[in-house]
Amino acid sequence: MSEKQPAKNGISKRTLLATILILFIIPVTILFGVFVLNDRKYxxxxxxxxxxxxxxxxxxxENRKPKARELIxxxxxxxxxxxxxxAFFMLPQFKPVVAIVIITGVCFGAESGFLVGAVTGFVSNFFFGQGPWTPWQMFCFGIIGFIAGILYKKGFLKKTKLSLCVFGGLATFFIYGGIINIASMLIFTSQFSWKALLATYISGFWFDMVHAIATVFFLYxxxxxxxxxxxxIKIKYGLIETEDEAVSL
Amino acid sequence: MIIDSFSSFHPIVNFTYFSAVLLFSMFFMHPVFLGISLVSAFVYSVMLKGKKAVKFNILYMMPLLLFMAILNPAFNHQGVTILFYLKSGNPITLESILFGVASACMFVTVILWFSCYNAVMTSDKFIYLFGRIIPGLSLILSMVLRFVPRYTAQIKVISNAQKCVGRDVTQGNVIAKARNGIKILSIMTTWALENAIETGDSMRARGYGLPKRTSFSIFRFDNRDKVTFAVMAGLIVIVLIGAVMGENTMRFFPSIKTINTTIFSLVVYTAYFILCMLPVIINIMEEIKWKYIVSRI
Incomplete structure (x- = not known):
């Protein structure tokens, strides 16, 4: 039972921090943008x-002091x-990243899912080129892994092919595509307009579609x-402890 | 192409420089500031990467710049100076064209700075800087960076073995290719996971996570770094004062308006120019020093 305590603290600390960020720092940043930067630096x-x-x-x-096996x-x-x-560089947008992130989220929990997604986004751009899009990709991959982990824990997402494919396709198209298109519009025009957003979504439709199909294909x-x-691996080496194992300890 | 001596400075100097120029480039829409930043980024990228950068800049950045400059007026119809009307009845204004050009310049500048950043801030410097703030995550980063070339090598080994039985990614039609690719990925995953546990255990056996362990670092913050850092900090402060005084503000809509050029704004321009050109200046100085020492021998 003692194993479970820090995890509980961690969740509440995260919730507290997230609340402060969402309720205080993000609105202040937006207001700063509106008033000090004259609403131009979206x-x-x-x-x-x-x-x-x-x-x-x-x-x-970082506060949890993760073990070597977990890190690795x-x-x-x-x-x-x-x-x-x-490996799939020759097929544009046809990438297994989202599929692997979702599988991680399902197997090792929401937090690992987020970290694998974010780290992948960051590191792969050391090879493909860093740029203003890096944080967006990190966030998109990360949040998909996080949501996959949460949904699995709540029982909405099963480890079956069908369930994973449906979630993967929807998540890639709506979450990844939805956020990345906003980002690419902001990068290109540095100014917000609904028309431009719509045009970005339309021009990005097939890219997102291919990406979503790739995710479904890889998940399948x-x-x-x-x-x-x-x-x-988890059973063989008793890796990142699952809930029931923690209880049995 | 000369040897980039700015890369040999302490990572903090490198990182501060790039954060400053990237942030300033993202913020300042004033044509003088845009021009300074664009020219400096161009010169530095050519200095870092030679002919390749010139080719890249002209082949990819110029069309991008033009494309973005045209894109903006198509969506943005603000501004008072109407040049002509589109068939749909939307006006094309001078202001929106100029704004498009300015934001395109800004975008290209940021991309160019990032290409310099990639060349100078290698991953080991990044990990050295952030190793103390986020130790766990930076260890993960360094491991991933090491794993990727290793896995690529391992994938080649596996794929060669698969090629012998006709199941490589280069064989068969598209579906077979993809399926073979997945098979290779699957074989590698099993190998990688088993290998990882061994690495993790060996790390634990060697005392990973124990207190009072020293960290490996080859960077020293010497006098050269101190001087450069102080100069850089001074220039950043001058530019920031200029920004607060509104020297860099530029209004595009409804009509174009900038602040009148005064002696103070010239000071700010000069400071920004020196800041952006800092690595180039350092490189040239080092080159001169080198030539001078050589000729004396």
């Missing part, structure tokens, strides 16, 4: 907000996702063997 302000939302995850993770599994999964992105083909491998 990109900069939105970038700040995206970075704020990632802070609680990082802080909770997250590193391995990120490296696989990065290598996967590299690799989810079961991958989950099996991860579960095997």
């Amino acid at each position: 990109y900069f302000i939105s970038l700040l907000i995206i970075i704020y939302t990632m802070i609680p995850f990082v802080m909770v993770f 599994v997250i590193a391995v999964l990120s490296a696989i996702a990065v290598a996967g992105r590299g 083909t690799i989810s079961q063997p991958m989950i099996e491998k991860l579960e095997r």
Whole structure:
């Protein structure tokens, strides 16, 4: 039972920090943008907000003093996702990253899902080129992994092919596509207008569609063997402790 | 192409420089500031990467700049100086064209600065800087960066083995190719996970996470770094004072308006120019010093 205590504290600390960020710092940033910068720097302000939302995850993770095995599994999964992105470089948008992030979220929990997603976004851009889009990709991949973990814990998402594919397709198209299109509009025009947003969504439709299809395809083909491998490793070495194991301790 | 001596400075100096120029470039829409930043980024990227950068800048950045400059007036119809009307009845204004050009310049400048950042701020410097603030995460980052080349090498080993049985990503039609790719990925995953546990155990055996462990660092904050950092901080303060005084503000809509040029604004321009050109100046100085020492021998 003593194992469970820090996790509980961590969640409440994160909730507290997230509340402060959402209720205080983000509105102040937006107001700063509206009044001091004359409402012209949408990109900069939105970038700040995206970075704020990632802070609680990082802080909770660092405060928990993670074990070597836990660190290395997250590193391995990120490296696989990065290598996967590299392996399919000849097919644009047809990438296994989201699929691997979702599988991680399901197998190792929401937090690991977020970290694998964010780290993958960051590291893969060391190879593909960093740019103003990096924080957005980090956030999109991360949040998809986080949501996958939460939904699995709540029982809405099952480890079956169908359930994962439906979630993967929707998440890639609406969450990743939805956020990345806003980002690319802000990067390109540095100014907000509904027409431009609509045009970005229309021009990005096929890219998002291919990306979503890729995610569904990868989840359909690799989810079961991958989950099996991860579960095997988890049982064999008693990795990142699941809820029931913590209770039994 | 000369050796970039700015890269040999302490990571804090490098990182502060890039954060400052990136933030300033994202903020300042004033044409003089845009021009200074664009020219400096261009010169520095060419200095860092030679001919390749010139080719990249002209082949990709110029069309991008033009495309974005045209894109803005198509969506933005603010401004008082109407040049002509589109078929849809929307006006094309001088202000929106100029705003498009300015924001395109800004975007290209930011991309150019990021390309310099990629060359100078290598991942080991980044990890050195953030290792103390986020130790766990920066360890993950360094491990991922090390794993990726290792896995790529391992993928080649696996893929060569698969090629012998006709199941490589280069064989078969598109579906077979993708399926073979996944098979290779799956084989590698099993190998990687087992390998990872061994690494993790070996890390624990060598005392990872124990207190009072020293960290490996090859960077020293010496006098050269101190002087450069002080100069940089001074220039940043001058530019910031200028920003607060409104020297860099530029109004595009409804009509274009800038602040009159005064002696103070010239000071701010000069400070910004020196700040952006700092690595270039350092490189040239080092080059001169080098030549001078060589000729004396």
